[in-house]
Amino acid sequence: MITVHHLNNSRSQRVLWLLEELGVPYEVKCYERDSATMLAPVALRAVHPLGKSPVITDGALTVAESGAIVEYLTGRYGNGRLVPAEGTPERLRYTYWLHYAEGSAMPPLLLKLVFDRIESAPLPFFVRPFARAISRRAKSSFIGPQIKLHLDFMEGELAKSEWFAGNDFTAADIQMSFPLEAAAARGGLDASRPKLMAFLERIHARPDYQRALERGGMYELLS
Numbered sequence: 001m002i003t004v005h006h007l008n009n010s011r012s013q014r015v016l017w018l019l020e021e022l023g024v025p026y027e028v029k030c031y032e033r034d035s036a037t038m039l040a041p042v043a044l045r046a047v048h049p050l051g052k053s054p055v056i057t058d059g060a061l062t063v064a065e066s067g068a069i070v071e072y073l074t075g076r077y078g079n080g081r082l083v084p085a086e087g088t089p090e091r092l093r094y095t096y097w098l099h100y101a102e103g104s105a106m107p108p109l110l111l112k113l114v115f116d117r118i119e120s121a122p123l124p125f126f127v128r129p130f131a132r133a134i135s136r137r138a139k140s141s142f143i144g145p146q147i148k149l150h151l152d153f154m155e156g157e158l159a160k161s162e163w164f165a166g167n168d169f170t171a172a173d174i175q176m177s178f179p180l181e182a183a184a185a186r187g188g189l190d191a192s193r194p195k196l197m198a199f200l201e202r203i204h205a206r207p208d209y210q211r212a213l214e215r216g217g218m219y220e221l222l223s
């Protein structure tokens with residue numbers, strides 16, 4: 001039996017969704033973020049040394065890192081579903097988006113989260129203006145323009161086909177859901193980018209997406 005070690009409001013929501021789409025039975029072991037630091041509890045380090053989510057166990061196997069988990073689950077249980085055929089242009093696009101989600105789209109969004117927190121952190125009064133000025137500068141000179149660059153790029157790509165890898169829904173769309181939901185919650189993604197907003201509407205309407213939400217509990221990133 002597959003166990004998904006699921007941290008609330010996290011990337012592991014994608015793994016629950018993928019398992020629902022594949023119709024593979026699984027159990028969910030829930031972990032709660034620390035409400036002050038937002039970090040995962042140390043108990044998760046007993047599953048994998050980094051103590052991050054998602055991580056799954058399947059018999060004697062432990063697989064961490066969401067892209068690797070997607071590859072493992074589709075390869076072991078997919079029977080060709082949710083992955084374009086080898087050697088097609090769609091397969092190359094699929095591989096690209098599978099890596100792009102964590103490798104390129106997430107870093108500027110994570111930086112924004114960190115600097116937003118610095119700005120709102122309770123700091124000593126003599127430090128506060130400097131911390132806020134540095135944070136605002138980092139956001140306006142680098143982070144904001146990078147997020148815009150990526151959102152424009154993704155919007156343009158979804159103007160070419162309905163889903164990221166082509167005309168069919170694939171596991172790359174599941175992988176891409178997290179950066180787009182994070183961008184909608186706190187990265188400035190709004191109705192000015194209709195293709196991306198329509199993508200979010202389409203995925204949220206999928207019954208397996210809904211079922212995964214029921215299994216994983218509240219998912220605040222959706223805002």
Ligand SMILES: N[C@@H](CCC(=O)N[C@@H](CS)C(=O)NCC(=O)O)C(=O)O
Nearest residue numbers: 010011039040052053054065066102
């Ligand atoms: N690139 C990794 C990122 C894993 C990651 O940072 N997960 C976050 C949840 S979204 C986490 O575990 N945060 C809690 C912590 O770092 O303690 C993946 O895609 O699996």
